[in-house]
Amino acid sequence: xxxxxxxxxxxxxxxxxxxxxxxxxxxxxxxxxxxxxxxxxxxxxxxxxxxxxxxxxxxxxxxxxxxxxxxxxxxxxxxxxxxxxxxxxxxxxxxxxxxxxxxxxxxxxxxxxxxxxxxxxxxxxxxxxxxxxxxxxxxxxxxxxxxxxxxxxxxxxxxxxxxxxxxxxxxxxxxxxxxxxxxxxxxxxxxxxxxxxxxxxxxxxxxxxxxxxxxxxxxxxxxxxxxxxxxxxxxx
Amino acid sequence: xxxxxxxxxxxxxxxxxxxxxxxxxxxxxxxxxxxxxxxxxxxxxxxxxxxxxxxxxxxxxxxxxxxxxxxxxxxxxxxxxxxxxxxxxxxxxxxxxxxxxxxxxxxxxxxxxxxxxxxxxxxxxxxxxxxxxxxxxxxxxxxxxxxxxxxxxxxxxxxxxxxxxxxxxxxxxxxxxxxxxxxxxxxxxxxxxxxxxxxxxxxxxxxxxxxxxxxxxxxxxxxxxxxxxxxxxxxx
Numbered sequence: 001x002x003x004x005x006x007x008x009x010x011x012x013x014x015x016x017x018x019x020x021x022x023x024x025x026x027x028x029x030x031x032x033x034x035x036x037x038x039x040x041x042x043x044x045x046x047x048x049x050x051x052x053x054x055x056x057x058x059x060x061x062x063x064x065x066x067x068x069x070x071x072x073x074x075x076x077x078x079x080x081x082x083x084x085x086x087x088x089x090x091x092x093x094x095x096x097x098x099x100x101x102x103x104x105x106x107x108x109x110x111x112x113x114x115x116x117x118x119x120x121x122x123x124x125x126x127x128x129x130x131x132x133x134x135x136x137x138x139x140x141x142x143x144x145x146x147x148x149x150x151x152x153x154x155x156x157x158x159x160x161x162x163x164x165x166x167x168x169x170x171x172x173x174x175x176x177x178x179x180x181x182x183x184x185x186x187x188x189x190x191x192x193x194x195x196x197x198x199x200x201x202x203x204x205x206x207x208x209x210x211x212x213x214x215x216x217x218x219x220x221x222x223x224x225x226x227x228x229x230x231x232x233x234x235x236x
Numbered sequence: 237x238x239x240x241x242x243x244x245x246x247x248x249x250x251x252x253x254x255x256x257x258x259x260x261x262x263x264x265x266x267x268x269x270x271x272x273x274x275x276x277x278x279x280x281x282x283x284x285x286x287x288x289x290x291x292x293x294x295x296x297x298x299x300x301x302x303x304x305x306x307x308x309x310x311x312x313x314x315x316x317x318x319x320x321x322x323x324x325x326x327x328x329x330x331x332x333x334x335x336x337x338x339x340x341x342x343x344x345x346x347x348x349x350x351x352x353x354x355x356x357x358x359x360x361x362x363x364x365x366x367x368x369x370x371x372x373x374x375x376x377x378x379x380x381x382x383x384x385x386x387x388x389x390x391x392x393x394x395x396x397x398x399x400x401x402x403x404x405x406x407x408x409x410x411x412x413x414x415x416x417x418x419x420x421x422x423x424x425x426x427x428x429x430x431x432x433x434x435x436x437x438x439x440x441x442x443x444x445x446x447x448x449x450x451x452x453x454x455x456x457x458x459x460x461x462x463x464x465x466x467x468x469x470x471x472x
Contacts, residue, residue, distance in 0.1 A: 147384040
């Protein structure tokens with residue numbers, strides 16, 4: 001990986017465990033409004049609305065809005081699926097629940113590996129999450145980013161090429177000086193088409209028990225089973 | 237300062253000593269191309285072209301371009317003042333010298349004070365410096381920012397209102413939840429007009445020997461003589 005100067009990271013699923021975190025944050029809400037609901041199923045349902053909402057922006061049908069706005073809309077939209085009338089819940093309570101995405105825990109091996117990588121490389125999120133979402137998450141969990149990059153800085157959602165190319169541009173680097181780390185083949189494929197280097201990291205628990213996500217489907221530049229392996233592959 | 241959740245910082249002069257740093261970085265270049273030149277005078281001359289270049293963008297006469305681009309143009313423009321023909325110097329050598337602004341040292345009290353403030357507040361630059369400039373500077377000097385904000389994220393240069401208001405917006409905060417820290421009255425005045433809180437910090441050495449800058453000219457919310465005093469004023 002000669003010439004790589006910055007590692008940029010997908011975050012939801014790659015650095016943090018979104019499903020457990022959202023389920024944990026939603027549990028007290030569900031106990032009040034829809035007792036008996038499985039919080040994991042609620043997290044899945046909320047997350048299922050994520051890609052279609054991004055697609056409205058990626059397609060140009062909707063101007064760029066930050067992910068907190070899309071999450072909030074998706075939350076209101078998903079409540080009826082669990083028998084909850086959104087009009088019957090105070091807006092402030094939904095606003096607070098929406099911050100669940102700001103309070104996700106890193107995978108247990110992430111911080112140590114990121115800290116190693118930071119000693120030699122610029123490390124930053126290249127997430128669809130907006131700046132304050134990533135910032136709150138990092139501050140709560142101690143994720144040692146050098147900067148918060150991603151969709152809001154680029155004003156484009158992955159997997160649009162602009163999300164990757166504008167990130168390389170603000171770093172004043174050629175795309176091949178930047179490596180995307182992700183647990184998702186489609187994200188890495190889009191990055192590779194823009195000229196970035198690619199590192200796949202296995203995150204088998206992302207989707208919850210009994211639903212192992214796909215492994216690497218292409219010859220990504222690095223394939224790692226852990227953040228420890230990732231850091232070693234980058235010689236730190 | 238009840239209700240403040242983020243402290244955002246002017247950087248050139250407020251957090252780092254731009255004049256000494258640029259002079260240090262320019263000295264070997266000047267020794268090669270204009271021996272006998274005072275590196276401090278060269279730093280002053282380069283910096284003098286800063287505000288007029290920003291004004292081209294603030295006025296709308298020129299679309300937003302990052303500060304690295306303006307610094308590079310200003311470098312080429314200032315060389316003849318020191319008897320150097322810019323066409324006679326390899327572009328790569330000027331590109332390298334332009335990185336002087338990425339290699340400035342913090343004032344001796346800054347890191348300790350910022351580290352204290354970070355324990356309770358979000359801390360970020362709100363500088364006219366672009367993202368990679370601030371990022372390189374922070375990584376070299378160990379400045380513990382939570383995020384890199386400022387002109388490039390806001391796509392507007394201070395003292396345009398958009399620089400302050402868009403920064404509060406990406407933080408998802410009301411302007412009065414954000415405090416600007418600066419050693420410059422005009423920056424604080426513009427921030428106050430946008431509703432931000434204001435903290436003046438004395439940096440008497442900014443302009444070099446024998447040229448003490450103005451002290452606080454208004455009743456800023458906080459007036460501090462050091463980063464230690466600043467942190468204490470914010471009760472950390």
